[in-house]
Amino acid sequence: MSIKVQLAVDMTCQSCVDDVTQVLTKVPGVDNVSITLADKQVVVTGSAGPSSIVNALKSSGRSAVVRGAGSTASGNIGAAVCIFEEGRALSNSATRGLARFVQVSEQTCFVDVSLSGIPDGLHGLAIHECGDLSSVPESCGAHWNPEGTEHGSREQGHRGDLGNIEVKDGWGEVAFETDRFKVWEIIGRSMVVGMGADDLGKGKEAGSRVDGGSGPGILAGVVARSAGLFENDKLVCACSGNTLWTEQRLVDQGRRL
Numbered sequence: 147m148s149i150k151v152q153l154a155v156d157m158t159c160q161s162c163v164d165d166v167t168q169v170l171t172k173v174p175g176v177d178n179v180s181i182t183l184a185d186k187q188v189v190v191t192g193s194a195g196p197s198s199i200v201n202a203l204k205s206s207g208r209s210a211v212v213r214g215a216g217s218t219a220s221g222n223i224g225a226a227v228c229i230f231e232e233g234r235a236l237s238n239s240a241t242r243g244l245a246r247f248v249q250v251s252e253q254t255c256f257v258d259v260s261l262s263g264i265p266d267g268l269h270g271l272a273i274h275e276c277g278d279l280s281s282v283p284e285s286c287g288a289h290w291n292p293e294g295t296e297h298g299s300r301e302q303g304h305r306g307d308l309g310n311i312e313v314k315d316g317w318g319e320v321a322f323e324t325d326r327f328k329v330w331e332i333i334g335r336s337m338v339v340g341m342g343a344d345d346l347g348k349g350k351e352a353g354s355r356v357d358g359g360s361g362p363g364i365l366a367g368v369v370a371r372s373a374g375l376f377e378n379d380k381l382v383c384a385c386s387g388n389t390l391w392t393e394q395r396l397v398d399q400g401r402r403l
Contacts, residue, residue, distance in 0.1 A: 148177065148191060148192060148193060148217075148218045148250075149191075149192075149193070149215055149216065149217060149218060149248055149250055149256055150189055150190070150191050150215065150216055150217075150218050151189070151190045151191075151194075151196045151199055151212060151214075151215045152187065152188070152189050152212070152213045152214045152215065153187070153188045153189075153190070153199065153200070153203075153210050153211060153212055153213060154186055154187065154188075154210065154211045154213050155181075155186060155187075155188045155203060155208055155209070155210045156186065156208065156209040156210075157181075157183055157186055157208075159183075160183070162183070163181050163183055165206070165208075166179075166181060166188060166203065166208060167179050167181065169202055169203060169206045169208070170188070170190060170199065170202065170203070172202070173194050173198055173199060173202045174194065174198075175192045175193040175194030175195075175198070176190055176191075176192045176194045176199070177191050177192035177193075178190070178191040178192065179191075187213075188210075191218060194321075195246075195256075195258035195260075195319070195321030196212045196215055196246050196258050197244065197246070197258050197259070197260035197319050197321070198319060198321070199212075200212060201260070201317075201319070212246070213373060214372070214373040215246060215248045215256075216248060216250075217248065217249070217250040217251060218250075223249040223250070223251070223252070223329070224247075224248075224249035224328065224329035224330055224371075225246070225247065225248050225249065225329060225371070225372045225373065226246070226247040226329050226332065226333050226369050226370060226371055226372055227244065227245070227246050227247070227369075227370060227372040228244070228245040228246075228247075228336075228337045228367040228368065228369045228370070229243070229244055229367045230242070230243030230244065230245075230261070230337070230339060230365040230366060230367040231279070231365075231366075231367050242261070242262050242263055243259070243260065243261040243262070243264075243339065243365050243367070244259070244260055245257065245258065245259040245260075245337055245367070245369075246258045246259075246372070247329050247332065247369070248329070249328060249329040249330075250323070252328075253325050254323050254324070254325050255323065255324050255325075255327060255328060255329055256321070256322075256323050257308065257321065257322055257323070257324060258320075258321040259271060259308075259311055259318075259319070259320050259321070260317075260318065260319045261311060261313060261317070261318040261319075261339065261365070262316055262317050262318070263316060264313055264316075264318070264339070264364060264365065265313065266313050266314055266315065266316070267312070267313060267342070267343065268310040268311070268312050268313075268342070268343035268344070269310060269311050269312075269313060269318070269339050269340050269341070269342065269343065269344075269360065269364075270309075270310055270339070270340035270342070270343060270344030270357070270358050270360030270361075271308035271309060271310065271311055271320075271337065271338075271339060271340070271344070272289045272290075272304070272306050272307055272308055272337070272338055272340070272344075272357070272360075273289070273290045273305070273306030273308065273327070273332050273335055273336070273337055273369070274286035274287050274288065274289060274290060274306065274335060274336045274337070274338050274366075275287035275288055275289070275290050275291075275306075275335060275336075276335065276336060277334045277335050277336050277368040277369070278336070279336065279366055279367070279368065282338070282363050282365075282366040283338050283362055283363030283366060286336040286338055286363065286366055287336075288356075288357075289304040289306045289307060289356075289357060290304060290305055290306030290332070290335055291304040291305065291306060292305060293305065296347055296355045297346075297347040297354065297355050297356055297357060297358050298346055298347040299346040299347070300322065300324060300326070301326075303346070303347055305326050305327050306327075306332075306335075307344075307346075307358075308324075308337075309322075309344060309346065310343055310344050311339070332369045333369050333370060333371055334368070334369065334370075335368075335369050336366050336367065336368050336369065337366065337367055337369055338363035338365070338366045339363060339364055339365040339366070340357075340358075340360030340361050340362070340363060340364065341360065341361030341362050341363070341364050342359070342360050342361040343358075343360060344357075344358035344359070344360040345358050345359050345360075346358055
């Protein structure tokens with residue numbers, strides 16, 4: 147399934163456009179890049195997740211912010227974002243994370259997750275019942291499991307089971323499609339990152355059938371509705387007066403959430 151990702155990229159001239167085009171065409175899964183310099187807008191089409199696109203631009207020294215995402219076939223069916231901002235176990239670490247959800251058809255949701263600043267290795271991911279971050283992870287409730295099934299993989303098990311993300315050298319990224327939930331079903335719930343690997347319900351311990359034995363949640367965020375394609379055209383933050391790229395740099399430096 148192909149998606150479109152709309153970004154605001156700090157560009158000032160044709161040389162910037164050429165550089166951005168060169169960087170993005172090397173990203174696996176990118177099929178087409180369309181750039182409008184006057185609006186500082188970049189639209190990328192393909193199977194690449196928004197996190198891999200933004201990471202490629204940042205690695206090249208460019209400031210980029212995702213404005214929206216949607217289906218190439220069905221337009222704006224639904225989109226959501228989860229910013230991981232609470233975590234007891236790593237409260238003193240420079241942790242960051244973001245999950246994006248794009249409904250690319252009536253049946254299929256595209257999920258894109260990126261994390262940094264947590265220990266290398268596999269970490270379980272799951273949608274939890276509640277959007278309460280007052281005492282992570284207990285306040286988030288159990289895995290979202292409306293059918294009352296046993297824990298498993300993202301293909302079978304709880305509808306909130308999202309498998310694992312692998313972190314290497316402080317950075318982790320995973321993107322996949324699922325037909326097990328729609329964007330509008332998870333808005334208002336939380337997403338939690340586990341301390342360790344999720345055994346996908348195949349372990350011998352009793353907890354394997356409940357949460358995969360991935361340990362306490364170390365990061366969590368609330369799933370909230372986000373802009374679809376071309377639904378957000380601002381370049382300046384209304385709250386601070388900073389450009390979007392300045393705001394993003396402050397976030398990257400750990401100065402703002």
